[in-house]
Amino acid sequence: MFFRLLMESFRRQRRRKILAGIAILLGTTAVTAMLALATTIGDRIQDELAVYGANIVVYPAADQLEVKVGGVDVKPDSGGASLKASDLKKLRGIFWANNITGVSPELPVHILGTTGSGKPVDTTGTGLWFRHSLTNGSGTALVTGAPSLHPLWKLNGSWPEEAATTATGADVVAGSTLASAKGIHLGDTIEVQPSSGPSRTPIKLRVSGIVTAGDATDEQILLPLNAAQVLAGTPDAVRRVEVSARTKPEDAFARKDPNSLSAKQKEIWYCRPYANSIAYQIREAIPGARAEQVRRVEQSEGNVLKRISGLMWLISGAAMLAAAFAVSAAMATAVLERQGEIGLMRSLGASKGSIAMLFYTEAGLLALLAGVIGYVAGSGIAAWMGARIFGTGSSLSMTDVLNPVLLPVVVALALAVVFAGSTPAIRRALTMEPSAILRADV
Amino acid sequence: MSTRLSMTSILRRSLLHRKARSMSALIAMTISAAVATALLTLYADLDAKLHHEFRSFGANVVITPGESERSLKPGILERVQTSAGPDAVAAEFAYAVATTDRGTPVVVAGTDFAAVRRLNSWWQVDSWPTPTDATAALLGQRAADFIADEHTVQLTFAGRPLTLHGTGRLRTGGDEDSRIYMPLAAFSAWTGAQPSVIELQVPGGAAQVETTISRLRQELPGLKVEPVRQLVEGENRIVDKTHALMYGAVLLIALTVAVSVLATLSASVLERRRDFALMKALGGSQLQMMALFLLEAFLLAFAGVGIGFLVGSAASLAISQLNFHTATMPRLSVLPLVFTLNLLIAALAALLPLRVLRGLQPAALLKGE
Numbered sequence: 001m002f003f004r005l006l007m008e009s010f011r012r013q014r015r016r017k018i019l020a021g022i023a024i025l026l027g028t029t030a031v032t033a034m035l036a037l038a039t040t041i042g043d044r045i046q047d048e049l050a051v052y053g054a055n056i057v058v059y060p061a062a063d064q065l066e067v068k069v070g071g072v073d074v075k076p077d078s079g080g081a082s083l084k085a086s087d088l089k090k091l092r093g094i095f096w097a098n099n100i101t102g103v104s105p106e107l108p109v110h111i112l113g114t115t116g117s118g119k120p121v122d123t124t125g126t127g128l129w130f131r132h133s134l135t136n137g138s139g140t141a142l143v144t145g146a147p148s149l150h151p152l153w154k155l156n157g158s159w160p161e162e163a164a165t166t167a168t169g170a171d172v173v174a175g176s177t178l179a180s181a182k183g184i185h186l187g188d189t190i191e192v193q194p195s196s197g198p199s200r201t202p203i204k205l206r207v208s209g210i211v212t213a214g215d216a217t218d219e220q221i222l223l224p225l226n227a228a229q230v231l232a233g234t235p236d237a238v239r240r241v242e243v244s245a246r247t248k249p250e251d252a253f254a255r256k257d258p259n260s261l262s263a264k265q266k267e268i269w270y271c272r273p274y275a276n277s278i279a280y281q282i283r284e285a286i287p288g289a290r291a292e293q294v295r296r297v298e299q300s301e302g303n304v305l306k307r308i309s310g311l312m313w314l315i316s317g318a319a320m321l322a323a324a325f326a327v328s329a330a331m332a333t334a335v336l337e338r339q340g341e342i343g344l345m346r347s348l349g350a351s352k353g354s355i356a357m358l359f360y361t362e363a364g365l366l367a368l369l370a371g372v373i374g375y376v377a378g379s380g381i382a383a384w385m386g387a388r389i390f391g392t393g394s395s396l397s398m399t400d401v402l403n404p405v406l407l408p409v410v411v412a413l414a415l416a417v418v419f420a421g422s423t424p425a426i427r428r429a430l431t432m433e434p435s436a437i438l439r440a441d442v
Numbered sequence: 443m444s445t446r447l448s449m450t451s452i453l454r455r456s457l458l459h460r461k462a463r464s465m466s467a468l469i470a471m472t473i474s475a476a477v478a479t480a481l482l483t484l485y486a487d488l489d490a491k492l493h494h495e496f497r498s499f500g501a502n503v504v505i506t507p508g509e510s511e512r513s514l515k516p517g518i519l520e521r522v523q524t525s526a527g528p529d530a531v532a533a534e535f536a537y538a539v540a541t542t543d544r545g546t547p548v549v550v551a552g553t554d555f556a557a558v559r560r561l562n563s564w565w566q567v568d569s570w571p572t573p574t575d576a577t578a579a580l581l582g583q584r585a586a587d588f589i590a591d592e593h594t595v596q597l598t599f600a601g602r603p604l605t606l607h608g609t610g611r612l613r614t615g616g617d618e619d620s621r622i623y624m625p626l627a628a629f630s631a632w633t634g635a636q637p638s639v640i641e642l643q644v645p646g647g648a649a650q651v652e653t654t655i656s657r658l659r660q661e662l663p664g665l666k667v668e669p670v671r672q673l674v675e676g677e678n679r680i681v682d683k684t685h686a687l688m689y690g691a692v693l694l695i696a697l698t699v700a701v702s703v704l705a706t707l708s709a710s711v712l713e714r715r716r717d718f719a720l721m722k723a724l725g726g727s728q729l730q731m732m733a734l735f736l737l738e739a740f741l742l743a744f745a746g747v748g749i750g751f752l753v754g755s756a757a758s759l760a761i762s763q764l765n766f767h768t769a770t771m772p773r774l775s776v777l778p779l780v781f782t783l784n785l786l787i788a789a790l791a792a793l794l795p796l797r798v799l800r801g802l803q804p805a806a807l808l809k810g811e
Contacts, residue, residue, distance in 0.1 A: 027698065065548055307495050326699055
């Protein structure tokens, strides 16, 4: 009997069911879409914030003091302490290795040479990775380098290939200011004498690209790290490493000195992706290194990130509240208009409990159905919006679009709201005398 | 029938007689108005709020002397400040390479601590020097490692010694870590060097920064005025994308709430098939019916907008207070849009079911479904 009532209710009152279903469907769609956007916004904005460059720098602990004004080294130091490039693969093994999105080692060298047209070149060169595959043997490799940490660098030509570096030649990229001052064009060759090292044979630098960075880099030559090491005569050496990592905005706990914490607290501190914790792990992994967060980038990014994702969460909350009210109103209407039916059932001897059960089951079925459809629709909308706005549409897989965690959350919310919304109306209808309801022309 | 029922009395009774139904319709209208108000208010204020957050990145314009000169002329800072407006923050820096007591060369910078503090909020400083203290110094955390005594810092520049007392360490993770900062007046008296860089923070987006830069170039010829490209472009990209995201969210939420409110209201109009049939049987015309339903819906919409505007403004105020720690004031300018939206919903809700109702025969309906 119960199931027949249920079936008939859905079969005969199709329009009513559809109207209530639409309200639930749209509510869950909006809520799913907002939640899906809010949960991914952090990573997306963090990717956008990559234009500000690295948020962690690593340099040798025993380093000399830099004498730099306006990005120009006033007293370029010769030698000095350095880190080992071969140690950098250890970054792939630290606790938060997967949060490290970019690694860019630097080795400054003095470049003294002549262009193809005979003009003398005396400038700073920086040895960099351009598309280096960083791996510690296990897991996937991180393909990284300076261009990925400087998305605003504009390149005319192509980045040098590390593999093209030999003992006598390498591909390089020239800064635009330097190139126009010295008349360097794509495909030109600069002949350079190594400053030291075993081989005194001149090295030919082929210009494979011209880069515009908008800062002091424009007056430099960028060359593959291995070529810079040959030029400087310091194999495996790196002066400074820029690291870009996904971090959690700093809070009071993040600023604590890990060594002053209790063992348990320290473990919690260690296992949170704060810039400070990641820097700490880098110091542990690379011997003789000092790692610092770049506060200008890290602090400000954290600030912006917190605000934008906070805004999204609050708006999601507001959307949830509004959807809940809208759905409740729809459910209340749906029950109110069936008072007559309730009165009839009561007068035919149905118990209050079984009537309530019938209405709740109907509402629950509606919420389940509309909730699932709304979940799919909302996820689709969120993915579409994310792809449109942040341009990450190319590699969208099913798992990216449908966040499995959201499904139970959204359906549970829909059920809760639907039950809460129909309860007052059901209760009201049940407390009224059946005869009174039936007499009133409802 | 001697006394004809007037439209207003039908309306009044219809609204008051079934309070529960009127209430749920009113709640629905209030929600759609409140959501629209809150989102539009937040949206209107979003760019300004976001740009404000980006101020924490510090200077977005750098002013340096032209090719031939080494330092800026005195009084330039005031002219830059006047030209850039009172909201802009400017700080000047002078640099020299001095030697510490341990014989290490170190960059010493002279500046105005109060301005730097406002400009570079990311500097982590143990304790800022008092403005009147002429021999106070901030020691970069790396520079501090090369100094014997942080309380009496002995520096030498071109044979002229100077003793400063460090008030604390400075941590930034950038070039500042290897420098020593001191008050500009004392610095100039000691080294004779004048400021060579003005760092300027112009509030607002790329357009505002560009305008300010071209104005500065015009008013201060001979100076190099350059934007910090990565800051300006990055800020613009993120603000634009957040803006687009909010736009999408506003549309999505407003639309879904509007449609689900529409569904609720239509249901409550549909429910009144019997009233409709009765009135029709008593001689009411199609037009009168329509007018009645519309009027009722508009009344509810009116009330809904009134309450919804208050609720929505309060919600947007709370959200921006919570998130940005600054208030977003209610905007009357969103009211026309909210009002139009709600009237549209009300009209649709009243008119959509009419198509269904029109096809019904009063007699059949009154007899039973």
